Amino acid sequence: MVTIYAVIMAGGSGTRFWPASRRLRPKQLLALTGNETLLSETVRRLDGVCPRENVLIATGRHLADQTLASLSDFSEQQLLIEPVARNTAPCLAWAAATIARRDPDAVVIALPADQHITDEVGFREVLQHAVASAATGLITTVGIQPTHPETGYGYIEAETSSKEETVKRVRRFVEKPDKERAEQFVAAGNFYWNAGMFFFRAGDMVRAVETHLPALAACTKQLDEAASAGRENDILEKVFNEMPSVSIDHGVMEHMDTLGVVPGDFGWSDVGSWLSASELATRDEDGNSAPKHALLIDAKNNHVVDLRSGDEPRVIAMVGCDDLVVVETDDALLIMPRQRSQDVREVVAALKARGEETLT
Amino acid sequence: MVTIYAVIMAGGSGTRFWPASRRLRPKQLLALTGNETLLSETVRRLDGVCPRENVLIATGRHLADQTLASLSDFSEQQLLIEPVARNTAPCLAWAAATIARRDPDAVVIALPADQHITDEVGFREVLQHAVASAATGLITTVGIQPTHPETGYGYIEAETSSKEETVKRVRRFVEKPDKERAEQFVAAGNFYWNAGMFFFRAGDMVRAVETHLPALAACTKQLDEAASAGRENDILEKVFNEMPSVSIDHGVMEHMDTLGVVPGDFGWSDVGSWLSASELATRDEDGNSAPKHALLIDAKNNHVVDLRSGDEPRVIAMVGCDDLVVVETDDALLIMPRQRSQDVREVVAALKARGEETLT
Numbered sequence: 001m002v003t004i005y006a007v008i009m010a011g012g013s014g015t016r017f018w019p020a021s022r023r024l025r026p027k028q029l030l031a032l033t034g035n036e037t038l039l040s041e042t043v044r045r046l047d048g049v050c051p052r053e054n055v056l057i058a059t060g061r062h063l064a065d066q067t068l069a070s071l072s073d074f075s076e077q078q079l080l081i082e083p084v085a086r087n088t089a090p091c092l093a094w095a096a097a098t099i100a101r102r103d104p105d106a107v108v109i110a111l112p113a114d115q116h117i118t119d120e121v122g123f124r125e126v127l128q129h130a131v132a133s134a135a136t137g138l139i140t141t142v143g144i145q146p147t148h149p150e151t152g153y154g155y156i157e158a159e160t161s162s163k164e165e166t167v168k169r170v171r172r173f174v175e176k177p178d179k180e181r182a183e184q185f186v187a188a189g190n191f192y193w194n195a196g197m198f199f200f201r202a203g204d205m206v207r208a209v210e211t212h213l214p215a216l217a218a219c220t221k222q223l224d225e226a227a228s229a230g231r232e233n234d235i236l237e238k239v240f241n242e243m244p245s246v247s248i249d250h251g252v253m254e255h256m257d258t259l260g261v262v263p264g265d266f267g268w269s270d271v272g273s274w275l276s277a278s279e280l281a282t283r284d285e286d287g288n289s290a291p292k293h294a295l296l297i298d299a300k301n302n303h304v305v306d307l308r309s310g311d312e313p314r315v316i317a318m319v320g321c322d323d324l325v326v327v328e329t330d331d332a333l334l335i336m337p338r339q340r341s342q343d344v345r346e347v348v349a350a351l352k353a354r355g356e357e358t359l360t
Numbered sequence: 361m362v363t364i365y366a367v368i369m370a371g372g373s374g375t376r377f378w379p380a381s382r383r384l385r386p387k388q389l390l391a392l393t394g395n396e397t398l399l400s401e402t403v404r405r406l407d408g409v410c411p412r413e414n415v416l417i418a419t420g421r422h423l424a425d426q427t428l429a430s431l432s433d434f435s436e437q438q439l440l441i442e443p444v445a446r447n448t449a450p451c452l453a454w455a456a457a458t459i460a461r462r463d464p465d466a467v468v469i470a471l472p473a474d475q476h477i478t479d480e481v482g483f484r485e486v487l488q489h490a491v492a493s494a495a496t497g498l499i500t501t502v503g504i505q506p507t508h509p510e511t512g513y514g515y516i517e518a519e520t521s522s523k524e525e526t527v528k529r530v531r532r533f534v535e536k537p538d539k540e541r542a543e544q545f546v547a548a549g550n551f552y553w554n555a556g557m558f559f560f561r562a563g564d565m566v567r568a569v570e571t572h573l574p575a576l577a578a579c580t581k582q583l584d585e586a587a588s589a590g591r592e593n594d595i596l597e598k599v600f601n602e603m604p605s606v607s608i609d610h611g612v613m614e615h616m617d618t619l620g621v622v623p624g625d626f627g628w629s630d631v632g633s634w635l636s637a638s639e640l641a642t643r644d645e646d647g648n649s650a651p652k653h654a655l656l657i658d659a660k661n662n663h664v665v666d667l668r669s670g671d672e673p674r675v676i677a678m679v680g681c682d683d684l685v686v687v688e689t690d691d692a693l694l695i696m697p698r699q700r701s702q703d704v705r706e707v708v709a710a711l712k713a714r715g716e717e718t719l720t
Contacts, residue, residue, distance in 0.1 A: 318696065319700050321695055332675045333674060336677075336681060337681065350657060
């Protein structure tokens, strides 16, 4: 029976969820769509597929404490703490080498920490297929059935074949397209969104990195040897600094001759903005998502988030407002139309320009 | 030379400025148009017209401390503390009797505490005319030159006469009209807004109350006699409870055969709502009125008020929002379009219905 591990890539930063997201509280540590953080959701979705003790969390050093605190039943040994951020290829190469020392034939499920999935049953089914595919030695990804010609995601083109096939062959990875090409992709029917999920036997990934990213492989080999000698931590920072910062897509996947893709349609979202979060959140009959102590009168489709600490809930009264995002933290209040969610970055930039780095 | 007193009617309550206004912090104690409370503005506008020590403030018992605290150079002896709210006729009848004991020929300037005036020089000129008129024994009011057919105010119709006259005779007081009548009033040219300002010799008002409100006069006579015996406070609450609750307009002015009105045009506003406050506030080139620590991006004509206590300013970021009122206090946040300002009452009603009286 195949051993299954999971690596959850939880090193992300970002400011699209300001003022909720900060340097020390990135998106994956926020409960954007319910009561659970996206990281915790991601971990929970693996229950029944991968033993909890085989789940590793890759994150940055500055996020280690908060990451561990946000998860129950996790030990520090399950964290892969990256001393510097080096994109996904170093992250997965290190994780693969680490797991391969224990069992090179173990199948690794690599998932981003900051996604939301509506149909968890459907997702687990896809997981099982992808794991089975990876167990045969085929590095496998999941392709999300596109619902619209999105220009914000990369696409995976599959070989055209019978619809019956659970695992298709990947023809190529495609960068984020313009609108016209995105429409062609959706019309073609054999293009899927790249959700950044990968499935592989640990040894297969070690070899793929050796083939396509030899400089990175040399680094992970050093770490592997040091780990066997019990002194990995002594050289981790030095070696990580030498690693090339490259994504697993660019560095490895795009160069592989044979890759599998399992098409999936399970209500996936990368929760890319407050607009997206508002669409995924539980809403009342007026389309509002708001804490209990909010008082909304003649107000529709608002997304109200109260992240203030302390015991005293402060009433948030809205009258005659539609389609607003309102986010409160201890040190900031954000008000904007949901459709302007992308412009949160302007606030963060303006705060930096004002020298108020502590607010970003 | 005539002695001048002023009575400022500062007993008002109201919820139109929630969450800034509360039972213990009514409109006149708020700095709605600048850095000064409306009460303080009202007092200051009398400088040079009436000696500060002759200014009396009529207010409710529950507001006495805050009222005194909001004014400099005032002693407790200058407060007329009403044990129960009984509208303006009892307030002015009591004040007139009190002043008449000192000097029945003193002219009393009676003003609401919660109005804003843009042209203070023009206002003082009108004050002088009204005081001079009252000194001749004619109870006099001020009529505001209407700028539009407002249906929210009462009107004063003056006898038609040469424009040269500074003081006109009042033909009648008119209740708040409907739109059509308001338009007729403005077109007629001899109708003015009733701003609730009255000018009279103390003895003249005592006699007018005796004539038109004998039951009230009997009450004030009891207070007057008790005051002469140094025991007014002993019976104040009992007597006030017996007074009829009636406005000076209804109870006295509408029944007087001869009244004077001085037309005035000095940028008067009763600051009736957040909309009105936003129009009167100092605004930047984008039409925004906001504290320095606010961060407004692509946002126009917003009115942002931060009344939180404590030293830590919290950034208020607004992106892509126009024409909103945003008011923060320690225990409440209000967000609404400026044009919905009248609907603040719905919030207060809903809070009461939720049993959150402490927030109202």
